[in-house]
Amino acid sequence: MEGRGFTIKLYPLKVSPTYVMAESASRANYHLGNLALMATDFAVCEAGVTRGILLDIAGVLYQGSAPLPGAAQAVSTLRDAGLPVRFLTNSTRRPKRVIHQKLKGFGIDAEADEILTPAAAACAWLRANGLVPHLLIHPDLEEDFATCPESGSVAVVVGDAGPYFNYERLNAAFRQIDKGAPFLALASNRKFLDADGELSLDAGAFVRALEYSSGKNAELFGKPSPTFFGSAAQSMGQALADLTMIGDDAESDVAGALKAGVGNAILVRSGKYQAGDEIRYDPKPSETVEGISEAVELVVSGQH
């Protein structure tokens, strides 16, 4: 029976009036509880609850040639929750086209324009400044610079060239920088988890070598550049403070995001994570969890 804004239930005779009263009281409390919960949600929302997710890729969604457990479901859960997602990678050994294909191949719901790479950011900057890239990168990445200017002054671009780093190539880049060419670093990570399961030298060591010899600092285009995080936030129409970053690199992904103004950063113990990483860099992660599934659970449960 419907009353004025509330419901009166008719109970079978065997239910005692005391029970009905107790249940009514409990329901009243439940409804009050809901109101309190809504008020709490509202307060959290106003304080900057997560309105968008920044996901690192390697070591979070896949490792080498295999997806990490729960990755596809986790992204799908974020979609169901209505949260915009951007995939931010510092990987500079593969073009964006291949990264996208790989994600799709693992059943991970990702659109090409949701994937942000340092190469795309650097190429946009080179176009805006009318500069020709002098590339010290892996040959597979060259297609991401296809739309850059082909004549004019030069800017040096350094990525993770892997086995294509050698003295001649490093020295040619050094000479350009020494003569005044702008110096762009696609990433400055110290290490990455290699296909053989061991940590390997990342681009950072080579960027530092060129900085050391030239006496000039590189302009960083990948994480932890605040510009990189900022352009991701802008593309989502959200404030950095309302975003949560999820990554396996405590320095670039987590401390970098928090320093750039991202509201929360969750460190996952997958990929390149090593014991103790959660206390190695400042700022410390908002949370440290086993993997992408646990991180997304925290986000959708409203705890981040």
Ligand SMILES: [Mg+2]
């Ligand atoms: Mg990673």
